[in-house]
Each structure stands twice: as C-alpha cells, then as structure tokens.
Amino acid sequence: MDPVDNPFRPGAGRRPPVLAGREPVLQAFMVIRRRAEELGEGERAWVLNGLLGVGKTVLLNELMSQVSDRGWITAKVEATARTPLAVALAHALVRGMRTATGRHPESTLRRVLGVFKAFSLRVDPTGAFTVGAAIEPIPGVADSGRFGDDLAALFEVLGETSRELGVGTLVLVDELQEATAEELTALNTAIHQLGQHDAPLPLTFVGAGLPSLPAQLAEATSYAERLYDYRPIGLLDEAASRSALTDPVRGHGVRWDDDALSQALTVAAGYPYFLQAVGKHMWDVSAGPDITLEDVEVGGAAARREVDDGLYRSRWERATPAQRDLLRAMAELAADQPASVSELTTAMGKRRVSDLSVSRNELLKKGLVYAPERGLLAFTVPGMHTFVREQH
Ligand SMILES: Nc1ncnc2c1ncn2[C@@H]1O[C@H](COP(=O)(O)OP(=O)(O)OP(=O)(O)O)[C@@H](O)[C@H]1O
Ligand SMILES: [Mg+2]
Known part of the structure; x- marks a missing residue:
C-alpha cells in the first residue's frame, strides 16, 4: 500500500495513531485536571515506570496536551547526565511562563514571575534563559542555592498562582532515572513540602522512567514510597x-x-x-x-x-564478553522473567554471588538490566531474551 499513507509510527516518543490501552491512566488524570480547575486542589505526584519503548514518553506528551490549551502552566524536561535538573527545569519553565503571560493578567502573574526570575538567575547566572527584561526578580524566596528548598518555594508560588487563575501547573520529567541521587533527594523534598499544605496546591508533578526508578527514589529519601502514586506502564493486553x-x-x-x-x-x-x-x-x-x-x-x-x-x-554490542555471559545466563535461566542472582551464580559456575557483581553493576549502569527486587535481575527491553539466545 502507499507508504505515504502509512499510519504507523515506530520509534521513540512518536505519537501513535491510536494511544491504545491507556484509558485508566487518562481517566485518572482527568480527575486531577478537574480537581485543579474546579476545586483548586492538587493530588499526589505520579511516577510512570516501565520498560524501554512501552510508551512512557508518548503518555507524558498526551497529559501535557490535555491541559496546555486550557491555560495551565506547563513544563516538560528530560533528565540527562549532561544538564543539571535545576537548569533544565528553569529553561522549560521559561517557556511555560511565556505562554502563561500571553493568556493571563500580568497582575496575577507578577509574583510568580519575579520569584521565578530570581530562581532562574541563581541556577543559571548568565540569565540566558529567563522571563522578560521588564520583570524585577523577587529575592529571598527561591534563590537560596539549595535546590530542594528553592524548588519547594517555587512549586508553592506556582501552585498559589495557578489556584488564583483557576488552572493548574503541570511539571513533567522524562527519563527521571538519569537524575543524580542529590537531584532526586531535592525533588522528593520539594514534593514532600508541597503535599503538607492544608489544602494541597494544584501543582501536579509526573516523573517517568525505567523500572529502576521507584527504588532510586526510595534510596534518595525513605518516605518516597508513600510520596508518589506509582503507575507502572506495562505491555498492552x-x-x-x-x-x-x-x-x-x-x-x-x-x-x-x-x-x-x-x-x-x-x-x-x-x-x-x-x-x-x-x-x-x-x-x-x-x-x-x-x-x-x-x-x-x-x-x-x-x-x-x-x-x-x-x-x-x-x-548487545555495548556489553563486554563477561557481561554477555551474564546476559546469556539470564536469558537461558529465566527468559523474560526476573532471574535470581544466586541461581545465576550457580548456573554460571561461579562460587560466590559477589563474583557477578562487576558485570551486574556495569549492566545496571548501562541500563540493560535492572533489579526489580533485591537479588533479582531482569532485562529493561522486552523481548531481549530471545535476541540474546540467538547470539553465539
Ligand atoms: N498506547 C500505545 N499504543 C500504541 N502504540 C504506542 C503506545 N504507546 C507507545 N506506542 C508506540 O511505541 C513506541 C515507543 O513509545 P515511547 O517512545 O513513548 O516509549 P518509552 O516508554 O518512552 O520508551 P523509552 O523508555 O525508550 O524512552 C512509539 O513508536 C509509540 O508510537
Ligand atoms: Mg521515552
């Protein structure tokens, strides 16, 4: 058939012609949206965790599109090892603020713009990315230089302003597993403080990442397990x-x-x-x-x-021979299920579990495998076990 008309879109982050099977998440998000708009109230932050290529990015984009033409203040960033999360967030919020200034009365926005300007100048002193030159920075609120406290203060002002405007603020962070442990701690702190208001402010945070993300967040602060509403994004039925x-x-x-x-x-x-x-x-x-x-x-x-x-x-090509042995043992022993590290040790003819730890840690770092629970290892890519079995 004519390839010009081809509706399918394999790839990364490409909007599928039909976003299938995600109705429950979208329904739940609609409740968040309506509570923000109708009651001025916010909900618990979300974490979308799932394997590579299951559709986390397209889902984030869908959430964004559900609110961006309703006057919400939005910011979407991708965490990477190259850019500090604070800088990435400041840049994304500049765009969100610019859109908001075109839509809402300047008088209501003055405070959030001033606080944000001080925050972004602190994060990026070149001032290359900030809101209009005419905005006076408001010092002493979100510019202490401690990311967690500043983010908490900024979230609070964003939430208050959104409530006044009858909208919400939506902050999305993709690839959150790439953030450093310090950044995750700061994020947890900010979200924790936000949740302690008598009437929770209508700022919604949604983070997306690999299945290792919940454990990373929990390692950053002990209360992270209860802080987020975890919504695993799985294969489609x-x-x-x-x-x-x-x-x-x-x-x-x-x-x-x-x-x-x-x-x-x-x-x-x-x-x-x-x-x-x-x-x-x-x-x-x-x-x-x-x-x-x-x-x-x-x-x-x-x-x-x-x-x-x-x-x-x-x-596969990024793995060393020793790491490939471990991948092969995982594929043989457990196929697409998590493999037990102690069984892998025996299967590979090693004496101690620690004999595997170098390969295991390297594979974890490369994002090829993750530990769904202590003592278990699984592939981050669906179907990887079949490919591995076919390699000699
Ligand atoms: N619900 C869905 N229905 C149909 N196709 C989908 C759905 N979700 C995602 N896709 C398709 O799957 C592919 C991967 O989507 P996406 O890049 O969002 O995954 P991801 O989870 O963000 O992957 P990664 O972990 O690599 O970032 C895309 O081609 C997208 O069009
Ligand atoms: Mg993605």
Whole structure:
C-alpha cells in the first residue's frame, strides 16, 4: 500500500495513531485536571515506570496536551547526565511562563514571575534563559542555592498562582532515572513540602522512567514510597493490542484477515514499539486492501530486523564478553522473567554471588538490566531474551 499513507509510527516518543490501552491512566488524570480547575486542589505526584519503548514518553506528551490549551502552566524536561535538573527545569519553565503571560493578567502573574526570575538567575547566572527584561526578580524566596528548598518555594508560588487563575501547573520529567541521587533527594523534598499544605496546591508533578526508578527514589529519601502514586506502564493486553493494529487502518478502507491479525498479535506480544513496527512494515509490503497472513510474515520479519538493529544489537554490542555471559545466563535461566542472582551464580559456575557483581553493576549502569527486587535481575527491553539466545 502507499507508504505515504502509512499510519504507523515506530520509534521513540512518536505519537501513535491510536494511544491504545491507556484509558485508566487518562481517566485518572482527568480527575486531577478537574480537581485543579474546579476545586483548586492538587493530588499526589505520579511516577510512570516501565520498560524501554512501552510508551512512557508518548503518555507524558498526551497529559501535557490535555491541559496546555486550557491555560495551565506547563513544563516538560528530560533528565540527562549532561544538564543539571535545576537548569533544565528553569529553561522549560521559561517557556511555560511565556505562554502563561500571553493568556493571563500580568497582575496575577507578577509574583510568580519575579520569584521565578530570581530562581532562574541563581541556577543559571548568565540569565540566558529567563522571563522578560521588564520583570524585577523577587529575592529571598527561591534563590537560596539549595535546590530542594528553592524548588519547594517555587512549586508553592506556582501552585498559589495557578489556584488564583483557576488552572493548574503541570511539571513533567522524562527519563527521571538519569537524575543524580542529590537531584532526586531535592525533588522528593520539594514534593514532600508541597503535599503538607492544608489544602494541597494544584501543582501536579509526573516523573517517568525505567523500572529502576521507584527504588532510586526510595534510596534518595525513605518516605518516597508513600510520596508518589506509582503507575507502572506495562505491555498492552490483547484487546488494546488489537485496537492498536486495527483502528489506524480502518479509515483507509483496509481490513485485517483474521489469521493475519492473530499472527501480528503473536509477533508483537503486546509491546507498543513492536506493534508500531509490525504495523508499519506490514503496510509497506501489503498490496491491500486486505491484509493477509503473508503480508504479516514478510512485514513481521522486516519489523523484527528493525527492532534487532535498533534496540537489541546496539545494547548487545555495548556489553563486554563477561557481561554477555551474564546476559546469556539470564536469558537461558529465566527468559523474560526476573532471574535470581544466586541461581545465576550457580548456573554460571561461579562460587560466590559477589563474583557477578562487576558485570551486574556495569549492566545496571548501562541500563540493560535492572533489579526489580533485591537479588533479582531482569532485562529493561522486552523481548531481549530471545535476541540474546540467538547470539553465539
Ligand atoms: N498506547 C500505545 N499504543 C500504541 N502504540 C504506542 C503506545 N504507546 C507507545 N506506542 C508506540 O511505541 C513506541 C515507543 O513509545 P515511547 O517512545 O513513548 O516509549 P518509552 O516508554 O518512552 O520508551 P523509552 O523508555 O525508550 O524512552 C512509539 O513508536 C509509540 O508510537
Ligand atoms: Mg521515552
């Protein structure tokens, strides 16, 4: 079929034609939005944690789009090892503030703009990123230089201003597992303080990251386990996977044969990135308008190559021979389930659990594996076990 019309979008952060299976999260977010707008009240911060390519980024973008045209103050950043989180947040908030100034009366915004200006000048003294030159910085509120306290103060002013304006503030941080331990501590402190108001302010924080994120947050401060509403983002169930493949083609007058669809569902195994890849390659090889089993077999193989090259191979090649041994043992022993480190030790003919710790720590650092619980190891990429088993 004409590749120009291809509706599927494999990749990173690319909005899928249909955001399948995420209704419960979106419903819950609607409650947050309405409570902010109708009652001026905020809810607990969220953490979206899940494997690579399950759709955390597109979900953050969807939350953002649900409020950005309703006058909310929004900021979205991606944590990276290169930029301090404080700087990244200041830059993103500048954009959010600029949009807000076009929409809301300047008199209501004056305080938050002044406090923010002092905060951002402290974080980035060049002043390259700050709000209008005409704004006077308000010192002594959020510019102590202690990130946790300053962020708490800034969140508070943002929350108060939002309440006055009848909107909310939404702060999104993607790839939060990349933040340093100090940054996570500061973030926890700020969110903890925000939650202690008699009437919680309508500032919503949503962080997204790999499955290791809850443990990282808990290590930063002990109360983090109760601080956040953890919403694991998982693989899609059968009905959602079906809708991800069939809804996007329907408008094009294209139909899936039953056996073709069930084969595609088996190949994709509920993995959102793979659903887009299978859909895209199937479309490109199919003559249409009926999608046949053969289309899926040819397209599925191409999709599999794309995922192998784009996702698995690069990770495999970054691993040293000793790390590959450990990955291989994990794939053999537990497939896509978490493997026990003590069983891995035995299976690999080592004497002590600590004999694995160098490889284990390196793989954790590279983000290839994570520890869902103490003493367990699992792959961060769905389907990685199959790829590993095929490598010699
Ligand atoms: N609910 C969904 N339904 C259908 N396709 C989806 C869904 N969620 C995500 N996708 C598709 O899956 C792919 C991966 O999405 P995304 O980049 O948001 O994942 P991620 O969890 O942020 O990955 P990473 O951990 O690598 O950042 C994209 O091609 C996207 O279009
Ligand atoms: Mg992402």
